[in-house]
């Protein structure tokens with residue numbers, strides 16, 4: 001075996017690469033379980049591509065056949081139900097992993113220098129994932145697929161001058177129809193493969209600057225680090241085991257917990273469902289979209305801009321945070337703001353789930369008011385973080401010199 005490896009290594013230094021980038025890769029010794037979610041996202045990405053590939057062998061991207069082809073997968077294809085439930089629930093678990101991964105980065109200041117490019121690549125991945133999930137949801141061609149696609153693609157019409165033409169171009173006709181389904185299938189197949197490429201660059205950027213850690217200080221290689229293997233391979237594997245148990249619970253015992261009942265009704269362009277809701281992972285952004293409608297004629301455009309801005313603002317986060325300290329562990333005000341941000345995002349999700357005309361306390365508080373307040377708090381997080389750090393309002397606690 002070693003002779004073969006020697007032969008290969010002389011031509012392509014594989015052993016050297018594995019040693020320097022995997023087994024002996026220096027990793028901060030104090031990484032906690034929040035650092036598991038990058039590898040968990042990677043695991044779900046692999047599950048999604050593997051199950052998606054087999055689903056694509058039986059699925060028909062044709063408006064007349066799509067719905068039935070999914071039922072065919074569920075009933076006739078050997079283990080087709082398993083493939084489909086793994087894939088549909090995989091989307092949910094992908095977003096759980098990625099949201100925790102992003103929040104971990106926000107809490108421990110992983111977006112700060114020198115990791116800005118790593119962070120930006122992450123946001124690009126996030127946009128790609130949202131596009132992929134949206135187009136995947138259209139494929140079963142149920143009522144929610146159809147009307148969700150109609151609502152979201154219609155948002156483009158708010159873009160001045162070219163909006164209307166852009167929507168027709170995206171649809172491939174004058175409504176969401178067969179050509180739309182066809183192109184969404186092609187793009188839903190292609191995008192995850194591009195995500196793999198961008199994830200490789202993400203990891204390249206990570207390995208160039210190395211991992212941040214809960215204390216948030218720059219570490220001294222050797223003194224503060226351990227080789228990745230076996231210390232972090234075993235920790236990642238343990239995390240994967242726990243994550244898979246929870247995922248399997250949903251796949252096998254509650255496979256429709258995250259799916260909409262309406263999507264088991266075939267798409268009908270003549271019947272609008274009473275309440276069109278996106279998947280849970282889009283709800284906070286959907287709530288922001290619906291909350292901005294005070295600009296009269298331009299309300300739709302303003303809503304779309306606010307929704308895109310709510311994610312795009314993450315790009316400038318590295319420049320908004322001016323604190324001398326990275327980790328929020330030592331930053332009392334930032335820490336409180338962070339938890340306010342998390343709770344607020346959950347409330348936004350709940351607002352997005354409810355019909356826009358709903359109200360609370362016997363009609364005393366309209367939901368739209370709660371949505372607008374939470375939207376203000378969402379953006380307020382970024383403004384306040386900038387203010388308290390730029391004006392030195394926050395006094396960080398002393399940070400240890402080494403791990």
Ligand code: HEM
Pocket residue numbers: 034035036037038039041042045098101102105108110111115118119121122123125126195199202206210211212213314
């Ligand atoms: C398919 C999606 C993604 C995959 C597979 C992925 C994978 C990974 C992996 C394996 C790591 C190293 C382990 C860890 O620190 O957890 C990592 C680190 C990191 N990722 Fe991602 N990632 C994804 C999406 C994102 C997104 C959406 C963002 C931010 C918007 C992001 C930002 C970061 C940052 C800042 C680090 C360094 C963290 C640190 O060292 O403290 N990633 N990623």
